[in-house]
Amino acid sequence: MSDTQLAWVVWAVLLPLGGIVVNLVVGRRLGEKGIGAVASLAAAGSFAVSGLLALALLQHPEGGIYRLATWFNLGSLAVDWSFRVDTLSVTMMLVVSGVGTLIHIYSIGYMHADVRHNGDPQRFRRFFIYLNLFVAAMLLLVSANNFLVLFVGWEGVGLCSYLLIGFWFEKGEGGLGNARAAKKAFIVNRVGDFGLLIAIFLMIGAFGTLDFDGVFAQAAQAAPALLVAITLFMLLGVTGKSAQLPLFVWLPDAMAGPTPVSALIHAATMVTAGVYLVARSQALFLPVPQAQAAVTWVGGLTALFAATIALGQYDIKKVLAYSTISQLGFMVAAVGMGAAVAGIFHLVTHAFFKALLFLAAGSVILGLEHGHEHAGEGHDPFDPQDMRQMGGLRKRMPLTFAVYLVGALALAGVAPLAGFFSKDEILVAASERFPVVFGLLLAAAFLTAFYMGRQLILVFFGEPRSKAAHHAGESRPLVTMPLVVLAVFSALGGALNLPGLHSLEHWLEHSLVGVKEGHFVWAVALGSLAVALLGLGLAWLVYGRRAPTEQDALARPLGPLYRAFERKWWVDEFYRLVLLRPLGWLAQVLAGPVDLGLINSLGDGLGQGSQLSANWLRKLQNGLVRSYALVVMVGVVAMFAYLLWVR
Amino acid sequence: MTITYYLALSVILFTLGAVGVLVRRNAIVIFMSLELMFNAANLVFVAYAAYYQLINSQLFVFFVMTVAAAEVAVGLALMVAIFRTKHSIDVDQMSALKG
Amino acid sequence: MALGSVILFAVLALVVVGSALGMLLSRNAVYAALFLVLNFATVALLYLILGAPFIALTQITVYAGAIMILFLFVIMLLGAEKLPDTARSGRQRWVAALVALVFLAEVGLYVAYRGSNLAGMPALTADFGSPVAVGLALFEKYQLPFEITSVILLSALVGAILLTRQEKQRS
Numbered sequence: 065m066s067d068t069q070l071a072w073v074v075w076a077v078l079l080p081l082g083g084i085v086v087n088l089v090v091g092r093r094l095g096e097k098g099i100g101a102v103a104s105l106a107a108a109g110s111f112a113v114s115g116l117l118a119l120a121l122l123q124h125p126e127g128g129i130y131r132l133a134t135w136f137n138l139g140s141l142a143v144d145w146s147f148r149v150d151t152l153s154v155t156m157m158l159v160v161s162g163v164g165t166l167i168h169i170y171s172i173g174y175m176h177a178d179v180r181h182n183g184d185p186q187r188f189r190r191f192f193i194y195l196n197l198f199v200a201a202m203l204l205l206v207s208a209n210n211f212l213v214l215f216v217g218w219e220g221v222g223l224c225s226y227l228l229i230g231f232w233f234e235k236g237e238g239g240l241g242n243a244r245a246a247k248k249a250f251i252v253n254r255v256g257d258f259g260l261l262i263a264i265f266l267m268i269g270a271f272g273t274l275d276f277d278g279v280f281a282q283a284a285q286a287a288p289a290l291l292v293a294i295t296l297f298m299l300l301g302v303t304g305k306s307a308q309l310p311l312f313v314w315l316p317d318a319m320a321g322p323t324p325v326s327a328l329i330h331a332a333t334m335v336t337a338g339v340y341l342v343a344r345s346q347a348l349f350l351p352v353p354q355a356q357a358a359v360t361w362v363g364g365l366t367a368l369f370a371a372t373i374a375l376g377q378y379d380i381k382k383v384l385a386y387s388t389i390s391q392l393g394f395m396v397a398a399v400g401m402g403a404a405v406a407g408i409f410h411l412v413t414h415a416f417f418k419a420l421l422f423l424a425a426g427s428v429i430l431g432l433e434h435g436h437e438h439a440g441e442g443h444d445p446f447d448p449q450d451m452r453q454m455g456g457l458r459k460r461m462p463l464t465f466a467v468y469l470v471g472a473l474a475l476a477g478v479a480p481l482a483g484f485f486s487k488d489e490i491l492v493a494a495s496e497r498f499p500v501v502f503g504l505l506l507a508a509a510f511l512t513a514f515y516m517g518r519q520l521i522l523v524f525f526g527e528p529r530s531k532a533a534h535h536a537g538e539s540r541p542l543v544t545m546p547l548v549v550l551a552v553f554s555a556l557g558g559a560l561n562l563p564g565l566h567s568l569e570h571w572l573e574h575s576l577v578g579v580k581e582g583h584f585v586w587a588v589a590l591g592s593l594a595v596a597l598l599g600l601g602l603a604w605l606v607y608g609r610r611a612p613t614e615q616d617a618l619a620r621p622l623g624p625l626y627r628a629f630e631r632k633w634w635v636d637e638f639y640r641l642v643l644l645r646p647l648g649w650l651a652q653v654l655a656g657p658v659d660l661g662l663i664n665s666l667g668d669g670l671g672q673g674s675q676l677s678a679n680w681l682r683k684l685q686n687g688l689v690r691s692y693a694l695v696v697m698v699g700v701v702a703m704f705a706y707l708l709w710v711r
Numbered sequence: 712m713t714i715t716y717y718l719a720l721s722v723i724l725f726t727l728g729a730v731g732v733l734v735r736r737n738a739i740v741i742f743m744s745l746e747l748m749f750n751a752a753n754l755v756f757v758a759y760a761a762y763y764q765l766i767n768s769q770l771f772v773f774f775v776m777t778v779a780a781a782e783v784a785v786g787l788a789l790m791v792a793i794f795r796t797k798h799s800i801d802v803d804q805m806s807a808l809k810g
Numbered sequence: 811m812a813l814g815s816v817i818l819f820a821v822l823a824l825v826v827v828g829s830a831l832g833m834l835l836s837r838n839a840v841y842a843a844l845f846l847v848l849n850f851a852t853v854a855l856l857y858l859i860l861g862a863p864f865i866a867l868t869q870i871t872v873y874a875g876a877i878m879i880l881f882l883f884v885i886m887l888l889g890a891e892k893l894p895d896t897a898r899s900g901r902q903r904w905v906a907a908l909v910a911l912v913f914l915a916e917v918g919l920y921v922a923y924r925g926s927n928l929a930g931m932p933a934l935t936a937d938f939g940s941p942v943a944v945g946l947a948l949f950e951k952y953q954l955p956f957e958i959t960s961v962i963l964l965s966a967l968v969g970a971i972l973l974t975r976q977e978k979q980r981s
Contacts, residue, residue, distance in 0.1 A: 687806030733906035781966030
C-alpha cells in the first residue's frame with residue numbers, strides 16, 4: 065500500500081478530534097441540530113476513511129505501517145506514534161466508526177429530551193464532545209502499531225467511559241449515584257489497567273520494544289514462563305476492560321449513563337477492546353496453552369455466570385448489560401482458545417444487534433417517559449426502565465417492537481440471523497478444543513434465549529401494566545431510523561462469514577496468526593439452534609401464558625436460586641466486605657495516625673529539635689569575656705596537643 | 712645546665728599568666744597577667760639567643776617589648792573609657808553582648 | 811661553677827614564680843602590681859645571666875619602669891584596688907585550673923620524652939649582647955621594623971589620647 069493511502073489512517077483519529085474543536089469553539093451558536101450534525105459528520109468522516117482503507121486493503125491485503133512521529137527515545141527503547149493498517153484493525157475501525165456514526169445520529173434525537181427537561185443546551189454540547197473524544201480514542205486504540213499507543217487509546221476510552229457514565233452527575237441515588245457508578249467504572253478499570261501495564265513493562269524488559277512486529281517476532285523464542293506472565297497480566301487488563309470475572313462489576317452500574325452511551329461504549333466498542341487485544345496478541349498466547357486455557361475458562365465461566373444474573377433483573381437495561389457481559393464471555397473464550405476469527409466475527413455481529421437492542425430499549429424508555437407525561441402523572445416518581453411497568457407495547461410502538469424482535473432473535477442465535485452464525489463458529493471451536501467450556505457456553509446460549517424471550521414478553525406482549533405504558537407512543541424518525549439500519553445489519557450480518565465462503569476468515573488471515581480453517585459441523589449448528597428455540601419456547605411457556613404477577617414467575621419454582629440471580633450472586637456485597645472495607649480502614653489508618661501522627665511529627669520534631677538545640681547553644685553566648693577566654697584557652701591546648709603529639 | 716630549665720620556667724610563667732587571665736575579674740589585673748605571659752615568651756627568646764648565639768632573637772624581644780608597651784597604653788585607655796560609663800572594671804559586668 | 815649557676819638560677823626562678831603567684835593571688839590590685847614589678851626585675855637578672863645586658867636594662871626601664879608605673883597610675887585613678895566580692899564563677903576557677911594543669915602536663919611530657927637531648931649552654935662572650943652589638947644589628951639589618959615600631963608607638967599614643975578624651979560640652 066502506498067504511503068499516501070496509509071496516511072489516511074491518521075485522519076480517522078483526527079476527524080473526531082476536529083469535531084471536538086469545532087464544537088468547543090462555535091458550538092454555542094450552532095444549536096442542537098448543528099452540534100449533533102458536526103459530531104455525526106466527524107464520526108461519518110472516520111467511517112468514510114475506514115471504508116477507503118478497506119477498499120485499498122482489498123488490493124493489498126497485507127496492509128502497512130504508517131509512522132506519524134517519534135514519541136520518545138529512552139535508552140534502547142524507541143516508541144513512535146505509528147499506526148497499523150491491516151485487515152484486523154480496519155475491521156475494528158469500520159465497526160467502531162460505523163456503529164458510532166449511527167449512535168451519534170440517534171443521540172441527537174435522544175438527548176433532545178434531556179435538554180427539554182433540564183433546559184440547559186450546554187449539556188447537549190458536552191455530550192457530543194465526549195462522544196467524539198471516545199470515537200477518537202477507540203480508533204487510536206485499534207489502529208495503534210505498538211502497545212503504548214494502544215494503551216493511550218485504552219486509557220482514553222476509560223476516561224470517556226467515566227465522563228459519559230457520570231454525564232448526569234447530579235442524578236442517581238442520593239444525588240450521587242451516577243457519580244459513584246462512574247467512579248466505580250474507572251477504578252475497576254484501573255485494576256485491569258494495572259495488569260496491562262505490568263504486561264507492557266515485562267515486554268519492555270524482555271523484548272526491548274513495544275512494536276507489535278517486534279514483540280511478536282521475539283515471542284516465538286521467549287521463555288514460556290515469561291510469556292505466561294505477560295499473557296496473564298494482559299488477561300487482568302482484559303477482564304477489567306471487557307467486564308469478565310472478576311472485574312465485571314462496573315458494567316451493570318454503568319447503565320446509569322444515557323442509553324446511547326450504553327449502546328456505544330458498553331456494548332459495541334469499548335468493552336470489545338479486550339477481545340481485540342487478545343486477538344491481536346495471538347502470537348503471545350499460542351506458545352503457552354496454559355494461558356490460553358485460563359482465558360478460555362474465564363470467558364466461559366463469565367458467559368454462564370452473567371446469563372444467570374440476567375434472568376433475575378427487572379431493569380430493561382440491566383438485562384442487556386448482563387447479556388453483554390455474557391456475550392463478551394463468548395468472545396473472550398473464542399480468542400482464548402485460538403479461534404480468533406470466530407471471536408472477531410461475533411464481536412462484529414454482537415456490535416450490530418447489541419447496539420440495536422440498547423438503542424431500541426432507549427426508544428422504549430423515551431416512549432414510556434412520553435406516556436408518563438401524557439398520563440398526567442408528570443411529577444410522580446416513575447422508573448421508565450422497569451419492565452414490570454411495561455407491557456403491551458407491541459401495539460403502541462410497532463417499529464420499535466419489530467427491530468427489537470430482530471435484535472433479540474439475533475442475540476438468541478436463531479438462524480439465519482447474524483448471531484446464529486457467529487455463535488455457532490465459537491461453539492464449534494469449543495466443542496473441538498475445550499469440551500467442558502463448550503458445555504458452559506451451550507448452557508449460556510440456552511439462558512440467553514430464555515431471558516431474551518422473557519424480556520420480549522414482559523415488555524411488548526400482554527396488557528400494559530401502568531398508565532405510562534398505556535399512553536406510550538412511537539419515537540421520532542431521528543431515533544428509529546438508525547434502529548432500522550442496525551436491524552438490517554443484524555439480520556444480514558451472517559453473510560460476513562458464511563460457512564463455505566468464509567469471507568471474513570480469508571480477510572483476517574492476513575493479520576492474525578494461527579488461523580485454522582473454519583468448518584461447519586451440522587451437529588453443533590442444529591444443536592445450538594435447538595437450544596435457542598428451546599429457550600424461547602420455555603420463556604413463552606413460563607411468562608407468556610399467564611398474566612404477570614407481583615413476583616416473577618420463576619421466583620417460586622427456583623426459590624433461593626432465583627434470589628441469587630436477582631441479587632447478582634451478591635458479588636458487589638462480597639467485594640465491599642472483602643476489599644473495600646479493609647482498604648477503607650487502611651486508608652483511614654494511613655491518613656490519620658500514620659500521616660498526621662507519625663510523619664507530621666517527624667517534621668514537627670525537626671522544627672522542635674532545632675529550637676531546643678538553639679536554646680541550649682544560646683547559653684554559650686553568655687556575654688562574659690572570661691568564659692570566651694576560657695574557650696580560647698581550651699582550643700589552644702587542644703591545638704598544642706595535636707601539634708606536639710600527632711605531627 | 713641546659714636550656715630545658717629556662718624553657719620549663721617559661722612554661723610555668725606562661726601558665727600562671729593564662730590562669731590569671733581566666734580567673735581574675737579585675738580588668739587591670741587581667742592586663743598584668745597578660746604582661747606576665749609576654750614576659751614568659753621573652754624569656755624563651757633570650758634563652759635561645761644565648762643557646763644559638765644569635766643576636767636576632769634578642770632583637771625580637773626588643774620589638775615585643777615595644778609592642779607590649781603600645782598595647783598596654785591603649786588597653787588602659789580603653790579601661791578608663793569603660794570605667795567612665797560603667798563605673799566598674801569588673802569584667803563580669805561587661806556582658807552586654809549576651810546572646 | 812656549674813653548681814653555682816644552678817643554685818643562682820634556682821633562687822632566681824623561685825623568686826620569679828613566687829612573685830607571679832603573689833600577683834595572681836592578691837586581692838589588692840596595687841599589691842599585685844608591686845609583685846609584678848618584682849617579677850620583672852628578677853627576670854631582668856635572668857636576662858643578665860643569659861648574656862643580654864641591653865635587653866635586661868630595657869626590661870627594667872620599659873616594663874618595670876614605664877609600664878608598671880602606668881598600671882599604678884590607672885589603678886589609683888580608677889580607685890580599683892579592691893573589687894566588691896561576688897561569689898560567681900567558682901566553676902570557672904576549677905576549669906581554668908584544670909586546663910592549666912593539662913597544658914603543663916602536655917608540654918612537660920613532650921619535653922621529657924622528646925626534646926631533652928640538648929647540649930648545655932655555651933659560654934658567653936662579653937660583648938655578645940652588648941648595646942653595641944644590639945645597636946649594630948638593629949640599625950643595619952632591622953632598620954625597617956625599627957621604624958615601624960615607632961609608628962606603632964605613635965598610633966598607640968594617638969589612640970590612647972582619643973579614647974580618653976571627653977567630649978567638650980558646647981555651651
